[in-house]
Amino acid sequence: xxxxxxxxxxxxxxxxxxxxxxxxxxxxxxxxxxxxxxxxxxxxxxxxxxxxxxxxxxxxxxxxxxxxxxxxxxxxxxxxxxxxxxxxxxxxxxxxxxxxxxxxxxxxxxxxx
Amino acid sequence: xxxxxxxxxxxxxxxxxxxxxxxxxxxxxxxxxxxxxxxxxxxxxxxxxxxxxxxxxxxxxxxxxxxxxxxxxxxxxxxxxxxxxxxxxxxxxxxxxxxxxxxxxxxxxxxxxxxxxxxxxxxxxxxxxxxxxxxxxxxxxxxxxxxxxxxxxxxxxxxxxxxxxxxxxxxxxxxxxxxxxxxxxxxxxxxxxxxxxxxxxxxxxxxxxxxxxxxxxxxxxxxxxxxxxxxxxxxxxxxxxxxxxxxxxxxxxxxxxxxxxxxxxxxxxxxxxxxxxxxxxxxxxxxxxxxxxxxxxxxxxxxxxxxxxxxxxxxxxxxxxxxxxxxxxxxxxxxxxxxxxxxxxxxxxxxxxxxxxxxxxxxxxxxxxxxxxxxxxxxxxxxxxxxxxxxxxxxxxxxxxxxxxxxxxxxxxxxxxxxxxxxxxxxxxxxxxxxxxxxxxxxxxxxxxxxxxxxxxxxxxxxxxxxxxxx
Numbered sequence: 001x002x003x004x005x006x007x008x009x010x011x012x013x014x015x016x017x018x019x020x021x022x023x024x025x026x027x028x029x030x031x032x033x034x035x036x037x038x039x040x041x042x043x044x045x046x047x048x049x050x051x052x053x054x055x056x057x058x059x060x061x062x063x064x065x066x067x068x069x070x071x072x073x074x075x076x077x078x079x080x081x082x083x084x085x086x087x088x089x090x091x092x093x094x095x096x097x098x099x100x101x102x103x104x105x106x107x108x109x110x111x112x113x
Numbered sequence: 114x115x116x117x118x119x120x121x122x123x124x125x126x127x128x129x130x131x132x133x134x135x136x137x138x139x140x141x142x143x144x145x146x147x148x149x150x151x152x153x154x155x156x157x158x159x160x161x162x163x164x165x166x167x168x169x170x171x172x173x174x175x176x177x178x179x180x181x182x183x184x185x186x187x188x189x190x191x192x193x194x195x196x197x198x199x200x201x202x203x204x205x206x207x208x209x210x211x212x213x214x215x216x217x218x219x220x221x222x223x224x225x226x227x228x229x230x231x232x233x234x235x236x237x238x239x240x241x242x243x244x245x246x247x248x249x250x251x252x253x254x255x256x257x258x259x260x261x262x263x264x265x266x267x268x269x270x271x272x273x274x275x276x277x278x279x280x281x282x283x284x285x286x287x288x289x290x291x292x293x294x295x296x297x298x299x300x301x302x303x304x305x306x307x308x309x310x311x312x313x314x315x316x317x318x319x320x321x322x323x324x325x326x327x328x329x330x331x332x333x334x335x336x337x338x339x340x341x342x343x344x345x346x347x348x349x350x351x352x353x354x355x356x357x358x359x360x361x362x363x364x365x366x367x368x369x370x371x372x373x374x375x376x377x378x379x380x381x382x383x384x385x386x387x388x389x390x391x392x393x394x395x396x397x398x399x400x401x402x403x404x405x406x407x408x409x410x411x412x413x414x415x416x417x418x419x420x421x422x423x424x425x426x427x428x429x430x431x432x433x434x435x436x437x438x439x440x441x442x443x444x445x446x447x448x449x450x451x452x453x454x455x456x457x458x459x460x461x462x463x464x465x466x467x468x469x470x471x472x473x474x475x476x477x478x479x480x481x482x483x484x485x486x487x488x489x490x491x492x493x494x495x496x497x498x499x500x501x502x503x504x505x506x507x508x509x510x511x512x513x514x515x516x517x518x519x520x521x522x523x524x525x526x527x528x529x530x531x532x533x534x535x536x537x538x539x540x541x542x543x544x545x546x547x548x549x550x551x552x553x554x555x556x557x558x559x560x561x562x563x564x565x566x567x568x569x570x571x572x573x574x575x576x577x578x579x580x581x582x583x584x
Contacts, residue, residue, distance in 0.1 A: 014141070014486045015458065018229060018391040021483050023375055057388035060409040064402055097142070104145040105478040113298070113379040 004073035006087065010094045012072060017062055020099045025108040028100050030054075031061075032092060038062035040088045043069070044081040114552030115144045117493070120502035127153045135485060145485070146496040149477040150175040151287045157499040159521065160474050160563025162283030164250055166292025170373055172246045172279060173210075174324045174349040175357075176200035179235045179242050181211045183228050185261060188212070188283075197537040198325045200351050203391045205242075211235050217254060224258050232267045236274060244354035245276045254282035273353070277304055288475035288497070289449075290372065295407040297376035298319025300357065300556060301384070303375075310359030314343035314409045319387075321378050322370025323394065325350030327541030332548055333394060339420050340413060348374050361385045363482075365410055367403070369394045369544075371456065372450045372480055389473075394544045395552070397425070397432060422545040433461060433548075435553035442560050443510065447517035448535040450476025452482035456516070461489070464553055469510040472498040500524065514559045529569045531559035 013020070019031040039062040041048045050056040069076060079087065081088065100108065115136050118129040130147040143427075153159040161169070164184075169192040173180050181187040184549045189212035200206060215224050232245065249260055264276045281295035323329055330350030334564045337344050345363045346356040360366075366378045378389040389409065392403030392549060401421045408417025444466050446453050453471040460466040468488060472495035485494055493506050503521065507528065516523050516535035525532050533539050539555040542548040 016402050018371075018393075018483065019488075021479055022389075022391075023371075023379055023479060027379070027529065053386065053388045056410050057365070057390055060406040064405050099482070101313050102142040103482065104142070105482055107149070107477060107479065113383075 004075050004087075006090050006094065009069065009073065009087065009091055013065070013091065013095065014098070016068065017061070017065065019087070020095050023107070024110065025100050030102060031058075031094070032095050033100065034058035035061045035065070036088055036092045036095070039066055039069075040085050042066040043084045043088070045083075086102070103109065115139055116146075119502055119505045121505050122156075125153055125155050128499075128502070132502070133481075133485065133494040135488060135490045135492050135494065137490050138560065139490075141482075141485060145478055146494055147478070148481055148496045149287060149290060149475070150474070150497075152497055155531075156497070157501065158474075158497055158498070160287070160497060161289040162251075163281050163286040163289060163291035163295070164248060164283040165192055165282045165288075165476065166289025166373070166475070167279045167296040168246075168248050168292070169196055170324065171293060171296050171349055172248070172277075173206060173353055174198050175244075175246070175354050176204075176206050177204050177242065177244055178354045179211055179239065179245040180206070180208070180209070181213070181228075181232060181235060181245055181247045182250060183213045183224065183231075183247060183253045183258065184215055186212050186214045186250060188250040196324075197326060197327050197541075198350065199331075201331070203554060213253075220252050220256055224253055224257060225260075227262050228253075228258065228260065229263050232263070232276075233270075236267075236271060243274045245274065246279060246354075247276055248279045249282050251282045251284050254280065254285075271469060277354075289466060289574060290475040290477065293373040294376055298380065301360075301377050301380040303402070303448060304358050305381070305384075306358070306361045308355050308358035310345050310356070310362050312343065312345075312362065314341055314441040316340070316342040316413065317345050317363045317497045318342055318365040318367050318407070319346045319348060319360050319378075319381075320344050320350075321348040321368045322372075323347060323350045323367055323544070324370075324373035326536075326543070327538045329542040329544040332542045332545045335423075336420060336545065338358050338417050338469075340404075340408065340411075342407070342411065348377060358532060361387075363387060365390060365407070367392060369455075372449050372476060393455045393459065395455050396549055397429065397463045397546055399455075399459055400545050400549070428546040428550050431550045432553055434548070435557050436464045436538070438557055439553065439560065442466050442513045442556070443469045444556070445506075445512040445515040445517075446535060447512070447515060447521055449474050450480045453494075454480060454487050457484060457489070457492075458487045459549070460556075463549060464556070466556070467535075468492060469493070469512055470506050472503075474498075494571075504528075514556055516556075529565050531562055531565055533559050 003012050019100050035058050040059045117132045117134045122128040133146045150199045189210045193210040194207045213228050264278050281292045285291050330347050366387050368378045381387045382389050393399035404417050407517045408414050450473040457468045470493040515532045518536045522532035533555045543552040
């Protein structure tokens with residue numbers, strides 16, 4: 001088995017997940033880091049114990065995405081924990097780049113909502 | 114290539130920044146239509162005004178509230194009962210609207226006295242109504258009527274009433290989007306937290322950005338009831354004014370229409386720490402996903418799965434019947450903004466329909482980021498479209514059906530292309546599982562309507578029967 005390519009996983013996440021497209025850059029950063037961090041824990045069978053409403057929200061988004069990725073990319077199972085985390089770190093960088101640092105959205109850095 | 118200057122726009126070349134044609138291997142960082150920007154003079158824009166965004170879209174949905182419009186009668190008439198959002202108390206919000214009926218002398222000498230009189234009259238005529246939203250319009254804003262001072266005097270004279278002022282005249286922004294913004298921010302600053310709601314469940318949420326179009330809220334409420342979740346406020350479908358004053362007590366804000374109501378969810382997160390969960394509530398796949406996320410947040414996953422299984426058993430066979438007959442149909446979505454990204458993958462995944470053109474009247478660049486991420490290659494993405502662009506794109510993509518409003522819909526019908534009301538629906542509700550079957554049925558009836566084939570036939574091409582005059 002071969003591990004799923006970053007492009008494929010990114011393509012799916014980009015199409016599927018609304019949390020990367022929040023109104024402002026700081027919300028996008030919080031969501032991207034929070035959801036993908038929780039996703040890494042779920043995909044590596046690391047216990048997730050949310051202690052705040054925001055962490056429960058990340059868990060809700062991440063669990064649905066974890067199930068979708070497992071179904072869509074069964075080869076994820078061929079990766080060990082380090083491999084999964086490396087893939088998801090690359091994914092986090094790609095999502096951050098497209099949705100925040102290189103986004104052409106003029107409103108991302110406005111100070112108010 | 115990806116940014117397109119249509120032939121009809123040759124004299125307004127600025128339009129090239131607003132029209133994107135997605136090509137294979139486009140890098141999403143490189144192309145994004147300009148949006149939420151002023152309409153270019155000379156283009157026949159389809160946009161609504163900022164006042165309309167506040168009144169017709171959000172405030173006017175409330176079922177127990179006097180809608181007092183301080184302006185000429187036309188501002189009230191044009192935003193009165195043109196959108197189908199029923200309520201469970203006799204549809205007060207559809208039947209009635211109130212206006213100060215400003216005339217030329219009022220503009221010259223000021224309208225505050227007339228406004229105060231009208232507000233008292235409204236409360237006197239309908240003494241069971243104790244809540245009011247007061248909107249300014251272009252002329253009353255331009256002459257500088259101090260509506261907050263008038264509101265203060267009326268509330269002092271009537272301690273049992275509560276009034277919210279929306280100072281968002283039509284010219285305040287580039288589209289109706291500004292009205293959404295002003296109402297959202299004003300409400301959270303002035304009204305949220307002024308009432309303590311009765312809490313009846315340990316699971317509480319606000320459902321934000323659903324306006325009960327043809328009963329969407331009623332349908333979704335069945336799901337929340339099944340899950341044991343108390344919706345403190347629907348923002349604003351079938352809602353009471355005071356429901357929205359208690360939004361600060363919800364544990365979760367679930368957002369459907371992020372364009373018209375994302376602001377209040379953001380502010381509730383900032384001020385009260387309430388997390389914001391964005392979902393799509395149209396489509397089978399998406400609705401199931403939304404229910405799963407909400408259930409996971411509250412730790413009631415089993416209930417969520419049972420609900421999804423029950424709804425799938427009931428409605429999926431019906432959806433599949435339509436899917437078999439709609440597969441490959443080409444659809445255009447010409448609506449306000451969020452329905453583009455809510456619908457494009459939903460109709461593709463659930464019904465096999467290909468969305469070949471989308472346009473947005475008031476979406477921001479955030480909406481285009483979402484829809485381009487989800488939409489197909491070879492599809493047009495247009496900001497603030499005009500009629501000539503519609504014609505040119507229709508010729509290029511030959512859609513089988515167009516989801517749009519009645520104004521544009523009647524236009525395309527003359528080209529013998531069926532339309533389905535993408536704003537107020539044909540025969541909704543369209544949200545949720547049952548709702549998406551309704552949408553599929555309306556799309557099926559449009560695409561396969563035999564009358565359009567007859568209408569397309571040019572009878573002049575057949576031998577003309579000579580009519581003889583009776584003798």
